[in-house]
Amino acid sequence: MDEQQTKVGLSDDELATHPTVYAADTLKDQVAIVSGGAGGIGRAIALLFARLGAHVVLVGRDQAKLDALAARLGDKASAHVADIRDPDAVKALFAAVWGEHGRVDCLVNSAGGQFPQAAIDFSVKGWNAVIDTNLNGTWYMMQAAAQRWRDAKHPGAIVNIVVVTTHGLYGIAHSIAARSGVIGLSRAVAVEWAPLDIRVNCVAPGAIETEGWNVYTSEARAAYPRSNPMMRAGSAFDIAEACVYLAAPSGKFITGETLTVDGGGQLWGETWTTGKPDYFRGG
Numbered sequence: 001m002d003e004q005q006t007k008v009g010l011s012d013d014e015l016a017t018h019p020t021v022y023a024a025d026t027l028k029d030q031v032a033i034v035s036g037g038a039g040g041i042g043r044a045i046a047l048l049f050a051r052l053g054a055h056v057v058l059v060g061r062d063q064a065k066l067d068a069l070a071a072r073l074g075d076k077a078s079a080h081v082a083d084i085r086d087p088d089a090v091k092a093l094f095a096a097v098w099g100e101h102g103r104v105d106c107l108v109n110s111a112g113g114q115f116p117q118a119a120i121d122f123s124v125k126g127w128n129a130v131i132d133t134n135l136n137g138t139w140y141m142m143q144a145a146a147q148r149w150r151d152a153k154h155p156g157a158i159v160n161i162v163v164v165t166t167h168g169l170y171g172i173a174h175s176i177a178a179r180s181g182v183i184g185l186s187r188a189v190a191v192e193w194a195p196l197d198i199r200v201n202c203v204a205p206g207a208i209e210t211e212g213w214n215v216y217t218s219e220a221r222a223a224y225p226r227s228n229p230m231m232r233a234g235s236a237f238d239i240a241e242a243c244v245y246l247a248a249p250s251g252k253f254i255t256g257e258t259l260t261v262d263g264g265g266q267l268w269g270e271t272w273t274t275g276k277p278d279y280f281r282g283g
């Protein structure tokens, strides 16, 4: 981690008042679970979903962080501590939320992350930590949601936040592997779960300024805005609006899709999370 911990991205006040294309009742009376809900992207999703009428269940491992955001949102949110890597904790989470609200309409899996390291140096523990968090943890949440929806004969929508796996992102091969797994899994269950009226989609963000960037060096962070043809970083709000699109009725004929929100970064540009090797500088 860099010694310079910087506050990055939009503030809660900016997120809460950001202009949106969506009508104020887009998610009226819906219940949405957002894992990583107090993180950089997750909180933007939570703030927008609540603003559009949903009750948002914020999930993460840090009670104080969750409580602080829940307090801001009042009766539009509640906080639930759960480690998504613990399948029993995930089951207990869904039992609690279903017991409290009698429904869940949408699950957004935004909990996740990785550390930058050359793949050749990954330790077994480090590899497993990233796979367990991003692939297994996401799966436990998806399956728990789907089982509840099946048993209650209730429709549902899942949006998994992944990373761009196609081109241009180096130094996080463990995460690319885990997120490719999530994308493949989402496509597979989009078909299996279509008879249950459950849609499953992914959003792949490019460089989105959040506090999550603090795991990268200041040199790496400084280059991220130049990693796409728009030559700038996106905001967590861009991801939140994409999630609404897929979760709301606007997405009713979309399943098994990955919506890339990266300013064109998968077409042009490169991101070196561990610094660009001399070899690729042509020197």
Ligand SMILES: CCCCC/C=C/C(=O)SCCNC(=O)CCNC(=O)[C@H](O)C(C)(C)COP(=O)(O)OP(=O)(O)OC[C@H]1O[C@@H](n2cnc3c(N)ncnc32)[C@H](O)[C@@H]1OP(=O)(O)O
Residues within 6 Å of the ligand: 001, 112, 113, 114, 115, 116, 117, 123, 125, 126, 127, 129, 130, 133, 163, 206, 207, 208, 212, 213, 215, 224, 227, 271, 273
């Ligand atoms: C243009 C786009 C930019 C890049 C695209 C992506 C951006 C983002 O995703 S933004 C950031 C999102 N948030 C995060 O990434 C959060 C920070 N990451 C983590 O919390 C961890 O990396 C985690 C996801 C793996 C959490 O797992 P946890 O079990 O809590 O991990 P530990 O800290 O206990 O570490 C376990 C194990 O992993 C190895 N390891 C961890 N950090 C590093 C590191 N910096 N370098 C090398 N190895 C690391 C290590 O083996 C750890 O075990 P110990 O050695 O016993 O500590």
Ligand SMILES: NC(=O)C1=CN([C@@H]2O[C@H](COP(=O)(O)OP(=O)(O)OC[C@H]3O[C@@H](n4cnc5c(N)ncnc54)[C@H](OP(=O)(O)O)[C@@H]3O)[C@@H](O)[C@H]2O)C=CC1
Residues within 6 Å of the ligand: 035, 036, 037, 038, 039, 040, 041, 042, 059, 060, 061, 062, 065, 082, 083, 084, 085, 110, 111, 112, 113, 114, 133, 137, 161, 162, 163, 164, 204, 205, 206, 207, 208, 209, 210, 211, 212, 213
């Ligand atoms: N920002 C970016 O540029 C990009 C981000 N992404 C991905 O988007 C997602 C959100 O990123 P961002 O908001 O920026 O990152 P943050 O680090 O700000 O947020 C991640 C959140 O996940 C939670 N979390 C992590 N592990 C667990 C766990 N085991 N159980 C429960 N909660 C957990 C953390 O909360 P706590 O530690 O309190 O539990 C944290 O709030 C991540 O998957 C990230 O990799 C993808 C591409 C680019």
